[in-house]
Amino acid sequence: MSLKFGLLGLLNYGPLSGYELDKAFKASLNFFWRGQKSQIYRELTQMERAGWLSSTSVIQKAKPNKKIYALTPLGQEELLKWLANFDEAINEAFHVRSSFLTRVFFAGELPLEEARNALVAFRDQGQKALMALERIPKNVEKYSPFAPDEKKRRFWRLVADFGESFYKAEIDWANQALAKLEEDL
Secondary structure, eight states, rough: OOOHHHHHHHHSOOEEHHHHHHHHHHHHHTTTOOOHHHHHHHHHHHHHHTSSEEEEOOSSSHEEEEEEEEOOOOHHHHHHHTTTTTHHHHHHHOOOOHHHHHHTTTGGGGGGGHHHHHHHHHHHHHHHHHHHHGHHHHOOOOOOOOOOOOOHHHHHHHHHHHHHHHHHHHHHHHHHHHHHHHHHH
């Protein structure tokens, strides 16, 4: 996925400032796609130049001025075109690219305790990530005004369910790997 399609998807729910987009992105898409604030603003500028977005400047007295971005018909068309092509995305979903797993593959070169510590750290990070997903229902509630249609929010929850299953599988794998290593200690 390109960051721009995540932003188009969020703007499809209604106009937002760059700051609001950054917050919404981190509260929703961050589990499966990362976007830095600088990248978000760069994409917004490029999409506006391409005619996918329009913006309105809002003058504020106590705060810095801001731009409110809105999806144009051309931007909506690009979003729908992208959404309609699941084939490439499905293939991509089954190709894991992980420097962590590459290190695990070659961890036989390390002292066993060092490899074990890495697996414990991995499992602990998975548990933290799983706990962070507990905020999803609150985030869905918070952003519900942007998508009052229950059908749209149902898909938000489906992605959260995937995240929960994903992290549980990682934790389970780490526990199994640690149990196998314990046999060698």
